Amino acid sequence: MSDTNVQRRQFLKTSVGAAAVAIAPGMLLFDMAHGKSDPVSSKVRWGMLIDTANCADGCNDCVTACNKENGLSGGLSPTDSQWMRKVELKDMRSGRTLALPMMCQHCEEPPCVDVCPTGASFKRADGIVLVDKHLCIGCRYCMMACPYKARSFVHEPLHDQKPDVPRGRGTVESCTMCVHRVDKGQQPACAEACPNKSILFGNLNDPESEISKKIRTVQSTQIRADLGLNTGIRYQGI
Amino acid sequence: MLKLFALLAALCMCASADATESYGMPKLDIGKGGQCVEEPQWMRKNHMKVLFQQRDETVHQGIRDGKYSLKNCIECHASLRDNSVIGRADSFCEGCHRYEAVKIDCFECHSSKRSSALVQKEH
């Protein structure tokens, strides 16, 4: 056998090996690529702009979608969890009425996070306020501290939770801004479900995002802005 | 007295059986099974550590594609009969945890069902 032949074989071997080394991690990643592998960063701040003028009277689609997505029973007793609720408002002086969906406002300075003894209440780098239920001891101090009544306590043992939305007895929970969907690049369920598209979801830190552009041009309000919490949820038309 | 000796002898036997890992080990329904993300013996010893690490990364940093996710475990190891890793004496998680007498604190909150099966049911 000639020298060139041996060299050719050697070359083939090494190049195949090199290719395998180059491709393997990619293959592995491809295999696992159902979400993203980078930690969330503070370059993003997720938020919503809710147009109350378009929020139809009697429509409850966002709440229903939220319950379905997160596996909530939809029960309305005082011990049932309600991550999202429709609030009917009537101005006491003018008599003007309006309705809006109310949930965790995903504050920049969340009181629930400040008071939580174990650090179970926390704010993700991208501004989403969550409860780490592995750390929650169920003291309910966060429910006392929340200015928006956004949190619910799970009063009963639960069964058949959604695989993406673990929830359990004795811990506190609230709107997660559908973090499991957001991490996959989707919108929160309520925003997707609104028939009038009055819930606009997006990145408040990106000046070019639709939500940022709209906030620059229309008048929007934060609920209890006097508390200085800088909420991630803004409302139009209050 | 005789009874006491018998009991002691039985205890010793249990202890030695434990060392050889054969006596009374539960026969588990491993579901689909197949190639695990690590060596099975390594997983038996360390699954909780990697699960905890992954869980903290997922909850706090939004990293959702790690290979040690609980959902991945369940996807392969849920029984093909009832799509669950708990509930029966030979269920993948419960069977072993019962044998070792270690409480599982996962499934009070987490679904014990194979999620692909749940999706199929919904559609």
Place this chain on the structure above:
Amino acid sequence: MTSHSPLRFKNRIYYSLVAAGGLVVLMGLYAAHMMEEHGHIITGMNNQIVWGIPHVFAIFLIVTASGVLNVSSIGSVFNKPAYKARAPLAGLLSIAMLAGGLTVLMLDLGRPDRIIVAMTHFNPTSVFAWNIFLYSGMFAAVAFYLWTMMEKRMNPWSKPAGLLVFVWRFVLTTGTGVIFSFLVARQAYGTAILPPMFIVMSFAWGMAVFHVVQAAIYEWNGKLLDAYVQKRMKNLMGIFVIATLYFVAAYHLTNLYFARQAEFERFILFDGGVYPLVFWVGYFLFGNLIPLLLIYHPALGKSKCILFASLLIILGGFSLLYVFIIGGQAFPLSIFPGYEVSSSFGDGAIGLYRPSMPEIMLGMGAVGVSFLITAIGIRMLDFVPHEIPKSR
């Protein structure tokens, strides 16, 4: 044989009392077990009234545990011999009530099995996390203080230890008041008057509890309390009751002055149903007017009156906390000032709360824990005050 029988009879009473206390504790533990089994659904608490009767018991016991030490502080820090003789008993009561209060607070958690998480994960911005440190430190400080008092060789350390406890309990009661002060959005809370108010409340309730226990011990041993000591202590208690009333008045008057708080004050003081009733009858009448009359009226003020006054002050304390904690949550959170609001989640509506049997049992269990520790402690060690002759 006959001469022994009264003692034996007394022994039997003692053991049946301890057994009764134990039974109450067991009932409390059973309630806690039920709550863990079924969840908080079996309590009256819900998503609007998130803290209920267990917290009334817990906060009363913890605040009083700090206040009862006043007796020992006056002895060791301010050098009053009449109080010095009572310092060990005050220390024991403090430990007992702190243990009771913490037990109920812990067992009411949604996940009491995770209490270890509370010890290993510390959020430095949370006053709850500080309190875990303050409460456990309090045990250690008081235990050390007791040691310095009861062990002759350690006596020289008694004064610095007393000072440490004195400072520690101020911080502890402040920490308890601050739990509510730090709630920015709730109308009933979120004011800086609460920590000093809690401190003064602790003085009054601590004195009252001390009086009750002291009266029981003296009665049991057939001893008579020195009239001079009695008079000093009851006058001090009266002053603390008045001071508490002053703080409560200041709290409500300030609120009444603010237009945005007027609605809340109307609810809590006038048309809120059970809450104004408990406030005016339970706290104001039974917790202040009658006890003050019993203490200061020239024709009264005897030991039976003082005992009765002390019991009423304790009742008043529970009433005040019930109105403060539960009434404060029942009034709807003002999320949209200027609007009438309604929703499926109780926005704009008065929260409903009916205490259930398990949570009352849990609260009583905490009192049982305190009673047991006190009863056994007095029997085992020398906690009964030894009167020092008045000449000093």
